[in-house]
Amino acid sequence: MPNNYDDIIEKLDNNQLWDFPGGVFPAERKTLSNQTPIGKLPIPERLFVTVKQHIGVEGHLIVEVGQKVLKGQALTKSMNPFAVPIHAPTSGEVAAIQKHVSAHPSGLPEMTVEIISDQQDKWIQLNPLIDYQSQPKIKVLAAICDAGISGMGGAGFPTHIKSSPKKDVDFLIINGIECEPYITSDDRLMREHAWQIRQGIDVLCHLLKPKQVLIGIENNKPEAIEAMQVACRENPNYRICSVPTKYPAGGEKQLIQVLTNREVPAKGLPMDVGIIMHNVGTCFAISDAVFSGKPLISRVVTVTGEAVEKPSNLWALIGSPVAHLLAHSDYNPKLQKQPNVIMGGPMMGFNVINDKVPVIKTTNCILAPTDTEISSNNEQACIRCSACADACPVSLLPQQLFWHSKAKELDKAQDYNLFDCIECGACAYVCPSEIPLVHYYRIAKSEIRVEQEEKQKSDKARERFEKREARLIAEQHARDEKHRLAAEARKQAMESKGNNAKDKIAAALARAKAKKQAVNIEEETSVSKADLANDVIEAAAPNETTEASATQPTTKVASSNQRVQAAIARAKAKKAAAEAATSNVEVEVPSEVEVEVEVEVEKNNDKVSESIKTETQSKNQSVNAKEPAPHAAKPEPLKPESASSESVSEVTATKTATIAASKKARIAAAVAKAKAKREAQKAAETEQTSKEAPLAEVEDPKTDSSQEPVKTQEQQIDMKKRKIAAAVAKAKAKKAAEKADKSS
Amino acid sequence: MSLGFAILTALLAIGLLALIFGSILGFAAVKFKVESDPLVEQIDHILPQTQCGQCGYPGCKPYAQAIADGDEINKCPPGGDATIKKLADLMGVEAKSLDSAHGTEDVKKVAFIREDECIGCTKCIQACPVDAILGAAKQMHTVITDECTGCDLCVDPCPVDCIDMLPVKDSASSWRWDINTIPIKQVG
Numbered sequence A: 001m002p003n004n005y006d007d008i009i010e011k012l013d014n015n016q017l018w019d020f021p022g023g024v025f026p027a028e029r030k031t032l033s034n035q036t037p038i039g040k041l042p043i044p045e046r047l048f049v050t051v052k053q054h055i056g057v058e059g060h061l062i063v064e065v066g067q068k069v070l071k072g073q074a075l076t077k078s079m080n081p082f083a084v085p086i087h088a089p090t091s092g093e094v095a096a097i098q099k100h101v102s103a104h105p106s107g108l109p110e111m112t113v114e115i116i117s118d119q120q121d122k123w124i125q126l127n128p129l130i131d132y133q134s135q136p137k138i139k140v141l142a143a144i145c146d147a148g149i150s151g152m153g154g155a156g157f158p159t160h161i162k163s164s165p166k167k168d169v170d171f172l173i174i175n176g177i178e179c180e181p182y183i184t185s186d187d188r189l190m191r192e193h194a195w196q197i198r199q200g201i202d203v204l205c206h207l208l209k210p211k212q213v214l215i216g217i218e219n220n221k222p223e224a225i226e227a228m229q230v231a232c233r234e235n236p237n238y239r240i241c242s243v244p245t246k247y248p249a250g251g252e253k254q255l256i257q258v259l260t261n262r263e264v265p266a267k268g269l270p271m272d273v274g275i276i277m278h279n280v281g282t283c284f285a286i287s288d289a290v291f292s293g294k295p296l297i298s299r300v301v302t303v304t305g306e307a308v309e310k311p312s313n314l315w316a317l318i319g320s321p322v323a324h325l326l327a328h329s330d331y332n333p334k335l336q337k338q339p340n341v342i343m344g345g346p347m348m349g350f351n352v353i354n355d356k357v358p359v360i361k362t363t364n365c366i367l368a369p370t371d372t373e374i375s376s377n378n379e380q381a382c383i384r385c386s387a388c389a390d391a392c393p394v395s396l397l398p399q400q401l402f403w404h405s406k407a408k409e410l411d412k413a414q415d416y417n418l419f420d421c422i423e424c425g426a427c428a429y430v431c432p433s434e435i436p437l438v439h440y441y442r443i444a445k446s447e448i449r450v451e452q453e454e455k456q457k458s459d460k461a462r463e464r465f466e467k468r469e470a471r472l473i474a475e476q477h478a479r480d481e482k483h484r485l486a487a488e489a490r491k492q493a494m495e496s497k498g499n500n501a502k503d504k505i506a507a508a509l510a511r512a513k514a515k516k517q518a519v520n521i522e523e524e525t526s527v528s529k530a531d532l533a534n535d536v537i538e539a540a541a542p543n544e545t546t547e548a549s550a551t552q553p554t555t556k557v558a559s560s561n562q563r564v565q566a567a568i569a570r571a572k573a574k575k576a577a578a579e580a581a582t583s584n585v586e587v588e589v590p591s592e593v594e595v596e597v598e599v600e601v602e603k604n605n606d607k608v609s610e611s612i613k614t615e616t617q618s619k620n621q622s623v624n625a626k627e628p629a630p631h632a633a634k635p636e637p638l639k640p641e642s643a644s645s646e647s648v649s650e651v652t653a654t655k656t657a658t659i660a661a662s663k664k665a666r667i668a669a670a671v672a673k674a675k676a677k678r679e680a681q682k683a684a685e686t687e688q689t690s691k692e693a694p695l696a697e698v699e700d701p702k703t704d705s706s707q708e709p710v711k712t713q714e715q716q717i718d719m720k721k722r723k724i725a726a727a728v729a730k731a732k733a734k735k736a737a738e739k740a741d742k743s744s
Numbered sequence B: 001m002s003l004g005f006a007i008l009t010a011l012l013a014i015g016l017l018a019l020i021f022g023s024i025l026g027f028a029a030v031k032f033k034v035e036s037d038p039l040v041e042q043i044d045h046i047l048p049q050t051q052c053g054q055c056g057y058p059g060c061k062p063y064a065q066a067i068a069d070g071d072e073i074n075k076c077p078p079g080g081d082a083t084i085k086k087l088a089d090l091m092g093v094e095a096k097s098l099d100s101a102h103g104t105e106d107v108k109k110v111a112f113i114r115e116d117e118c119i120g121c122t123k124c125i126q127a128c129p130v131d132a133i134l135g136a137a138k139q140m141h142t143v144i145t146d147e148c149t150g151c152d153l154c155v156d157p158c159p160v161d162c163i164d165m166l167p168v169k170d171s172a173s174s175w176r177w178d179i180n181t182i183p184i185k186q187v188g
């Protein structure tokens, strides 16, 4: 393998490097800003800290509007490993948490914490980790994460993730290359803070244990190279590599190629070839975080271009509006035909929407060029000179990409590896027809992304649609099957209608099933009706328990009998429910008991008589003892009476007479509730006229019983009623409107 | 003689091979039979799966079936011209403009229930073709925005008119580069 570790080291020892294809040599224009030391800025009055400043997910806010914050205080927090917090860049008060124009090419507003500075710049308590070497790695990583450090060179990848690789690391590459014209922030940082950068590298070495550290610096920055060499003198494992100046040597994949000749696979990460890369700015921030506990709240920003009179590098607090930096550098908009401020370099940067755009963690340059510096855009037809292909550092065919992107033949553009394009702009730079090639690629890329997202969404929708269809069909089948079974049972019962009790029981069972069916169907076909039924079941519940407790004692006899009776009881409850939906509940109660007793009397003729006997016995016992039957589902001591095998009239009489007052009240309340609900439903379905009478009825039993709960109930019902009335009114209006629409 | 024999054996051998492979293929055709019509599947994958029924069919799949059976390809408003173009490519027919009888292409929307007005009638749940509405009888209902296809089918059944169709907002991640917003030019 030509790219194995020893070969690479040998070649590096001979001061030889590799090269990447293509590349261009734009005018550097670095001397504008790299002659003066990094300047200090006054604290701006207001800072706008964007919540999401990196790739991954944002944390959730842990401050509120009006809260006082100290410099360095965390503003967000998250459990997600891909989230890093943001911090207050200075002390002051949170003035607002709202959407604010973002440092993104779209300028779309993003959630932002606005802080009004109190100009005291008071630090929060800092917790440095000076003895990091004796600490577990996880603690150091946590410190880096808590300091909010994400890559400061490009996309802003959370640093702690990059620093916890699963594989062995051959090379840790420190990217000190600033290949874009104008930008000098890393240059100045290396010249002035080489020691601190080295400390950051030390921390990274502790975490990554690389075999070798390569610090790549372009050969047009001799001062920076020297400063770093001095700082790293004691450590033989740190190798400063002077890289030939060529754009875009600072691209991650390009620099790896230059230093190690390894190629990062498309869609892969440097880690796949045993390499981790960090920017010098990130190293500086790491040492700040570990040795002084300071979070990432400021960075070096180059403010340059000929439209600013004092171009320089400045320590800018994250969240400072661009206007603040420009004002400090004497920006003169008169030198431009129209205000034009670029964030980032001239090759890969973007125009800011307005000067309120805040500095974020990846902002390395603010460029205000005059009109002569940047040529006007007058795009002409492609002459197929293929200069672009020669310049492309990724060996793509920019011309084909351009054709297909412009013609919206997105799949063909993808066939030409559109997504390997690093948007470096080298092709556009050399294009004699001045075609803004990169912009076409960006548009095509975002369109492809949107298309893919839509595809995913539609796939999901299809799946859900199909699942739902399947479910509906299954439900329909189940319903049909039930119908069929019920019909069969009924038929059977009809055919064998004899005198013996067994047949009677079967018939009763069939009826029970049919009734259950009816209720079920009702439930399924119309939810509102089902609700109604449910409500009435609620009301009828005491009846059900009456029967249930009545039938329970028979369990002593044959279990089949018991089951039969339970079924009958259930059937009746259901029937009661169903019928109550159309008629009066109170009328229903006695008739039910009647049927029940009828069946039981019939059973008397057969062997069931025994059971009835025991039943009566047990009932008498329980009545005497005023205790619930042992198997009763709900202990209601007085219920068993209603099922005694005497006569119908007696049953009803005893029932109405002997039931305790409190119970009566309860049942009455339940019935009243059911009625009210039913009424409400009815009203919702038909008209409001019949509302008054039942309501009056509702009131009577309530006054008998306990007052308090009734009132709240009434209130609830009232509220619901009002809501429903409003809804009905709306619905009516809607219907009327529709009708009017149709008739007109 | 020997030549004739050789030809005979060759013919026999080839015939035998043909028989063997033929039966293998025949068996495979029966055994691994693909049930659904691949054309319908393909068409279905092009349709936007909004399941709105504007095409006159109860969902995208039925419309896909109808197209395969010879129906027009310009009846799907949510898909718009892009979908028609793709369908035309697939079916080998001329792309035509959207049949306005079925509606016009609109910006993408999702349903939103004004929750304090909802009376919990569950009608919208029954109308939603992709089960994107959550709720229970007499409880407040809500739309799972991520699952909503913007089909508009829940709006009409709502007795209190508390469902709005809101346009999907642009976010920085779904934002499309616009050639006009980036007039950065080269360094002279």
Ligand code: SF4
Pocket (backbone or CB within 6 Å): A391, A392, A393, A394, A395, A396, A397, A398, A420, A421, A422, A423, A424, A425, A426, A427, A428, A437, A438
């Ligand atoms: S912008 Fe893309 S296509 Fe153009 S040179 Fe750079 S990598 Fe190649």
Ligand code: SF4
Pocket (backbone or CB within 6 Å): A381, A382, A383, A384, A385, A386, A387, A388, A389, A398, A399, A402, A427, A430, A431, A432, A433, A434, A435, A437
């Ligand atoms: S450099 Fe410009 S003109 Fe030349 S082939 Fe590429 S796109 Fe066409």
Ligand code: SF4
Pocket (backbone or CB within 6 Å): B047, B048, B049, B050, B051, B052, B053, B054, B055, B056, B057, B058, B059, B060, B061, B063, B075, B076, B077, B078, B079
């Ligand atoms: S009109 Fe609606 S249902 Fe018909 S294919 Fe288009 S999205 Fe699907």
Ligand code: SF4
Pocket (backbone or CB within 6 Å): B113, B117, B118, B119, B120, B121, B122, B123, B124, B125, B135, B141, B157, B158, B159, B160, B161, B162, B163
């Ligand atoms: S149809 Fe309207 S009122 Fe009924 S549940 Fe849905 S949103 Fe609520």
